[in-house]
Amino acid sequence: MVDLRHTIHMHPELAYEENHTSQLIRETLASLGIQHVSGIAKTGVVGLIKGKGPGKTVLLRADMDALPIQEDLDLEYKSKINNRMHACGHDGHVAGLLGAAMILNDLRSQFNGNVKLVFQPAEEITNGGAARMIEEGVLDDPPVDAAFGCHLWGEAKEGTVQLCPGPMMAASLDFKFTIIGRGGHGALPHLALDPIIMGVQAINFMQSIISRRTDPMETAVLSIGYIRGGETENIIPDHLEAKGMIRTFNEQLSDNIKTEIENILRAITESQKGSYKFEFKQSSPSVINDRKLTELVSNSFSKIVGKDNVNAMCKPTMASEDFAFYSHKVPSVFAFVGIAKNVAEPVLHHHPKFRWDDSNLQVLAEGLAQIAMDFLNG
Numbered sequence: 001m002v003d004l005r006h007t008i009h010m011h012p013e014l015a016y017e018e019n020h021t022s023q024l025i026r027e028t029l030a031s032l033g034i035q036h037v038s039g040i041a042k043t044g045v046v047g048l049i050k051g052k053g054p055g056k057t058v059l060l061r062a063d064m065d066a067l068p069i070q071e072d073l074d075l076e077y078k079s080k081i082n083n084r085m086h087a088c089g090h091d092g093h094v095a096g097l098l099g100a101a102m103i104l105n106d107l108r109s110q111f112n113g114n115v116k117l118v119f120q121p122a123e124e125i126t127n128g129g130a131a132r133m134i135e136e137g138v139l140d141d142p143p144v145d146a147a148f149g150c151h152l153w154g155e156a157k158e159g160t161v162q163l164c165p166g167p168m169m170a171a172s173l174d175f176k177f178t179i180i181g182r183g184g185h186g187a188l189p190h191l192a193l194d195p196i197i198m199g200v201q202a203i204n205f206m207q208s209i210i211s212r213r214t215d216p217m218e219t220a221v222l223s224i225g226y227i228r229g230g231e232t233e234n235i236i237p238d239h240l241e242a243k244g245m246i247r248t249f250n251e252q253l254s255d256n257i258k259t260e261i262e263n264i265l266r267a268i269t270e271s272q273k274g275s276y277k278f279e280f281k282q283s284s285p286s287v288i289n290d291r292k293l294t295e296l297v298s299n300s301f302s303k304i305v306g307k308d309n310v311n312a313m314c315k316p317t318m319a320s321e322d323f324a325f326y327s328h329k330v331p332s333v334f335a336f337v338g339i340a341k342n343v344a345e346p347v348l349h350h351h352p353k354f355r356w357d358d359s360n361l362q363v364l365a366e367g368l369a370q371i372a373m374d375f376l377n378g
Helices: 002-010 019-032 090-106 129-135 195-213 251-271 291-305 360-377
Strands: 035-040 044-050 057-063 114-120 146-157 166-169 171-180 220-228 239-248 275-284 287-289 332-340
Touching: 002 019, 002 090, 019 035, 019 044, 019 090, 019 114, 044 090, 057 090, 057 360, 090 114, 090 146, 090 360, 114 129, 146 291, 146 360, 171 195, 171 251, 195 220, 195 239, 195 251, 220 251, 239 251, 251 275, 287 291, 287 332, 291 332, 291 360, 332 360
Parallel strands: 057 114, 057 146, 146 332
Antiparallel strands: 035 044, 044 114, 166 287, 171 239, 171 275, 220 239
16 A cells, blocks of 8 residues: 555646556556446546445545645655645545455455445546546446545544544535726826726625624635736736635525625726626535444444544534535545644645655555445445
């Protein structure tokens, strides 16, 4: 597993470009004699381990894609690709699921039914790989009875597992807006319509949507992560573009926030004789953990790390995950496997110095295998 993880880490690939990773997965499954198909959702791979007799089918899922980040670590297995990095743990997810496949393949005479191994592309982008794999039949032939996934998690301590029944991760809605003004000389602002001023005012007002227009008992996040406007210091540009996201556990609340964003854009631009364009798209719904299966997963991980190290009542997170699409189709559970040496110093995901120890692969692989065994034999 460590060798697999290091190889994947050195060759990170963005969404729908995971060709090297896909090939490595196929070669590994073939070496184990595990039946598999590829080319699902372009680069996805699905393996199938058949037990000793007919029974239920369980799906175990790992995501494969990396991020457009320049790695800032001195590792023997550092990324060999400029501005590409596994900065979220997906290299470990693939290696861990392959480890679980090794275990379950050896134990296939000890369970009935099937284990479907799903290696999914494009988790990191809007409308990514999960929805597309479902559209292309990953839940069929044989039909899946339950789905399980894990994420190596930088806020949880090594050797611990976190999960909670019901909502686990937030729904994500991405948006983009463009404020259109009229460019001109920076020394003659009265002859222009400054989109940067309008943009700054709009973004500042948007934060009041959460603090003053949302019920404090609701959970919501609105963040702007991209702003682009202008090329140099003495020219007022024609337009400003910004991108952001909304995270909630409530679809109606997301719709209300969208409406409030557009109200602000309209008011600011009309008051200053500018205009705007506003676009949005759903990235993924909320991850919903099946309550009965959450208890099963808690018991399974307790056999691996001990009952005291499994927190079955953790708080949901505002991060999102397209595993949500599986959870809205079949009973599912998503769990966090800790990778932090110290919870007071969490490992930051999507960061150039994202780093975790290979030893955590054992908890991930054994946990996934134990979940599959317990579900199929339950």
